[in-house]
Amino acid sequence: MTLWTILWIALPFLVGFSIYLLPGRDRILGRIFDGRNLALAIALVSTAYAVGLFWQPAPLELHLLDSFGVTLMADSPSAFFILTNALVTAAVVLYCWPSGKSSFFYTQVILLHGSVNAAFICADLISLYVALEVISITAFLLIAYPNSHRSLWVAMRYLFISNTAMLFYLMGTAMVYRTHQTFAFTGLQGAPYEAIALIFVALLAKGGIFVSGLWLPLTHSEAESPVSALLSGVVVKAGVFPLVRCALMVEELAPVVRVFGVTAALFGVLYALVETDAKRVLACSTLSQLGWVLAVPEAAGLYVLAHGLGKAALFLTVGNLPSRDLGLLRQQPMETNLWMPLMLGSLSISGLPLLAGFSAKTLLLKQALPWQSLALNGAAVGTATLYAKFVFLPHQSSEKPERWTAKLGLWMALALLLGALFILNLGYLDAYTGSSIVKTLLLIGAGFLIHELLIQRITLVLPRQMEDFEHLVGGMSLMLVVLFWMTWSWLA
Amino acid sequence: MLYACVYATILLGFFGILLKENLVMKIIAMDVMSTGVIALFVLVAAGGGRFTPIFIDGPQRDYADPVPQAVILTAIVIGFSIQALMLVGVMKLARDNPTLETRAIEEEYRP
Numbered sequence: 001m002t003l004w005t006i007l008w009i010a011l012p013f014l015v016g017f018s019i020y021l022l023p024g025r026d027r028i029l030g031r032i033f034d035g036r037n038l039a040l041a042i043a044l045v046s047t048a049y050a051v052g053l054f055w056q057p058a059p060l061e062l063h064l065l066d067s068f069g070v071t072l073m074a075d076s077p078s079a080f081f082i083l084t085n086a087l088v089t090a091a092v093v094l095y096c097w098p099s100g101k102s103s104f105f106y107t108q109v110i111l112l113h114g115s116v117n118a119a120f121i122c123a124d125l126i127s128l129y130v131a132l133e134v135i136s137i138t139a140f141l142l143i144a145y146p147n148s149h150r151s152l153w154v155a156m157r158y159l160f161i162s163n164t165a166m167l168f169y170l171m172g173t174a175m176v177y178r179t180h181q182t183f184a185f186t187g188l189q190g191a192p193y194e195a196i197a198l199i200f201v202a203l204l205a206k207g208g209i210f211v212s213g214l215w216l217p218l219t220h221s222e223a224e225s226p227v228s229a230l231l232s233g234v235v236v237k238a239g240v241f242p243l244v245r246c247a248l249m250v251e252e253l254a255p256v257v258r259v260f261g262v263t264a265a266l267f268g269v270l271y272a273l274v275e276t277d278a279k280r281v282l283a284c285s286t287l288s289q290l291g292w293v294l295a296v297p298e299a300a301g302l303y304v305l306a307h308g309l310g311k312a313a314l315f316l317t318v319g320n321l322p323s324r325d326l327g328l329l330r331q332q333p334m335e336t337n338l339w340m341p342l343m344l345g346s347l348s349i350s351g352l353p354l355l356a357g358f359s360a361k362t363l364l365l366k367q368a369l370p371w372q373s374l375a376l377n378g379a380a381v382g383t384a385t386l387y388a389k390f391v392f393l394p395h396q397s398s399e400k401p402e403r404w405t406a407k408l409g410l411w412m413a414l415a416l417l418l419g420a421l422f423i424l425n426l427g428y429l430d431a432y433t434g435s436s437i438v439k440t441l442l443l444i445g446a447g448f449l450i451h452e453l454l455i456q457r458i459t460l461v462l463p464r465q466m467e468d469f470e471h472l473v474g475g476m477s478l479m480l481v482v483l484f485w486m487t488w489s490w491l492a
Numbered sequence: 493m494l495y496a497c498v499y500a501t502i503l504l505g506f507f508g509i510l511l512k513e514n515l516v517m518k519i520i521a522m523d524v525m526s527t528g529v530i531a532l533f534v535l536v537a538a539g540g541g542r543f544t545p546i547f548i549d550g551p552q553r554d555y556a557d558p559v560p561q562a563v564i565l566t567a568i569v570i571g572f573s574i575q576a577l578m579l580v581g582v583m584k585l586a587r588d589n590p591t592l593e594t595r596a597i598e599e600e601y602r603p
Contacts, residue, residue, distance in 0.1 A: 068559050126563050133570045137577065144581070149588050150601045156581045163574050164509060164522060170529045170567055171502065177560060178536045222603065277603075464602075469594055473510050 001052070001060055005074060008049045009121070012042050012114025019107050035106030039093045042110055046086035046117060053079035061123075069184030073123035077248070080301030081120040081241055084308035087420055088233035089113045092226045095316055095413040105145055112138040112230065119238040123249075124183040125173045125199070128242055129166065132206055135238055136162040139231060143223045154222045161215045161472055165205035168480070172198030185242070189250045193491060197483040200243070200256070204483075205476055207239025209294065210264040212479050213287050214467050217271075220283035225319025228279065232286045233312035237304055240293055247297040252491050256483075257294050262375045264291025269382030274460045278324045278390075282314055285386060288379060289349070292364065295372055299364040305424065306360035307349060313417040314345040314390075320410055329393050337403060339395035341414045346387035348421050350447065351380065351440050356421045359428035362436045377443065384447020385455060392451070494535055501528030515585070515592040519578055526571045533564035 015038050023030035053060075059075035089109065096105070115134035122128045136159055143155035173183065175195035180187040188196055201212065208216040216236065220228050247257040268288025275281045289307045293300045317338060323329055348357035361380065368376055404411065465471060505528055508521025541554025582592065589597050 126566075130566060130570070133574070137574060140577065149585060152581055152584055153597055153601045156578060156585070159574060159578060159581075160518070160522070163571075164506075164525075167502075167522070167525050167529050171532060173563075174529070174532045174536050174560065178539065181557075183563075218603075469598055470510065477506070477510070 001056060002062060004049065004052070005060060005062065005072065005121070008045060009072075009114070009118055011045060012110050012117070015042060016107050016110040016114065019103055019110070035103035035110075036093055036097055036101075039106045039110050039113075040090060042113060043086050043090035043093060046082055046113065047090070050079045050083035050086055053082065069124050069180075069182030069187060070126060071123040071184055072121050072127065074121045077244065077301040078120045078241075080305045081237060082117055084237065084305045085113060085116050085120065085234045087416065088230060088308050088312045091312055091316070091413040091416045092230050094416060095226050095229075095409045097409045097412070099409065101145075105142070108138045108141045108145075109230070112142065112235070116234050116238050120241055122242075123185050123245065125169075125176065125185070125187075126183045129169060129173065132162075132169075132238060133166060135235060136166070139235055142227045142230070143219065145227070146224060151222065154219055157469055158215060158219045160469075161476075162206055164473060165202040165212075165476065168198045168476075169202035172196070172202070185246050185249050188246060188253065193487040194484060196253070196487045196491070197480060200483050200487075201476060201480045203239050203243050204260065204479065205239075206236075207243060207294075208236045208287060208290055209240070209243075209260055210267055210287075210291070210479075211466075211475050213264070213290070214475065215472050216287055217280055217283040218467055220286065221277065221279035225279075225315050228283075228319075229312040229315040232283065232315060233308040236286065236290060237293070237308065240290055240300075240304075243294060244297045244300045247294075254297065255490060256486055257297060258369070258372065259486075261291045261294030261296070262372055262379075264288065265295055265379040266375060266382070267291070269379050269386060271462070272386045273382065273455060274462050276326050276459070278318045278321065278326055278329070279315070281326070281386060281389060282311065282318060285349070285383070286311060288383065292376070292379070295376060296364050296367050299360075299367045302356075302424075302428070303360040303364050306356040306421065309417045309421050309424075310345045310348040310355075310357060313341055313414055313421075314349075316410060316413055316417075317341045317345065320407060326389055326393075333394040333396040335403060336395045336397040339393065341418060342390050342393070344418055344421070346390045347444075350384040350387045350444050352444060353432065353437050353440065354422075354425060356424040356428075358440060359425055359431040362431040362440065363428065380440075380443045381447045381450065384444040385450045386447075388448045388451035389455070391448075495532075498528055498531045498535055501525075501531065504528075513593050513595065515582055515594055515597070516579075518594065519575060519582065523571075523575060526567075530564050530568060533560045533567075537561045 019035055022033045025031055025034060053074055059073055062072040064070035112135060115131050119128060119131035122131060140155045140159040143158060144152045172195040176187045176191045177183060179191050205212040220232050223231060243257050247254040265288050268284055268291055271287060272281050272284035275284055293303050320338060321334055348355035351357045351361035365376060502525055505521050505525025508524060509518050512518050512521055537557045537560040540557055543553045543555040545555040545558050586592055
């Protein structure tokens, strides 16, 4: 398994960088080694590796020679994260299959896939730093792929914020090394408070948690829909995963992570409820769902998988709707075959039984601490309320003969994502107890009711000042102060 | 004392990112900040001594820790490539927004 791990982690970079050396599409060999074939093959290899990891009895650890703490660690939480990455990447490649994207696009997809995988198995600060920076660069290139000035600005904004965050991270890393002469995550135990605060502020910003994640709505809603699916489905999780792993490895840090999780879950929901743009609603809901992942680090794996698949399906579908404005969509009915995946994805994230979202949410709520339960149940009602915006959109069946063949890529991608949601659900049948089913149905019912009675009738516009570039950087410094106070008063 | 200087550099860079209006100035401020971070790593490495860690016959001298230096070498390369990428982006943006004021750009491209 050690050899397989090394081969698997190196493969995407090897393939990604050598795509340009291969012959073009006009040759037979070039048609076989086409960018999209290679990207799909790599996603399949990752799926196989993740499934293999599930059967691994003990966590697999690879240490770099000598003792600087540089470690790769593959265990069952990483397996869930890697599987999410593999399935979402495969779906995005299938979606782009007929669209004639250049091999540059697939190169970036492959490199992004590889670096996200690397972030999911590293257990030390330096490998994580390198992985996160490669993710920033490839995500920048993917967002800027349409080559318009607007997409370029959105991408630059993202790169700027994430690079500033990573500079803070490096500072924290230097401090940890000075104290313990190691880069391992376990070195955070007993590290200076300011080092922990610096590292956390960077990871919170990269992972899009709470106020530091406010760069996320604009970035995720303005990118092309396959790129949004990748960003929301897996890329932000590369920032969240190290926080989860730190909380599991270093017990003192768990309360800090949990508090941020719960506040982010509530904050994101409130933000999403007042939005009227379909893609922005989805992006703000990502803010809230990432909070869920952090709120209960023990149950993060399955939740990430369920959310990643559901959110990717939603982004891909919304990209094909006639309009992004929910008010307009409410007036003109869409085609039923587009509404079906929209509804299934929404219901899965709301946690309806028969879909993987239900198992994930039930298992997560079961392991939540008593003080978290109330807040998380409130957030669950909020989630159902905001997805009711999609579920109750009008639709009519179209009789056009080409309604299935016109968007072949979309249907292939959706079949993969939604099928995976169904199949996963079968693996966790122990979540189905009478009380949990009744409870989730009540939560969802309450959410739908609130939507019908309240949300649909009032329009509230939140100021978007907080999302301005300068305020984002300023918010980062405020978060730094808050985090320093938290670590100083809680860990002392 | 040296640590204070390094932290001051980082802080100044950060304030530059925060307070400068012009996008190019922001990028330069970020470069200042990353210079500070690099200096911090070099300083941490020099904690135990300053000699190059080369194996020699005779008594070993106090040598600098090579690990942080190796690490920061990676970080320098990454930081440099990101800066280059951003400057290319700025060159493209400058065609539409010759002043490169962040606030004006933000206004223009807001949905």
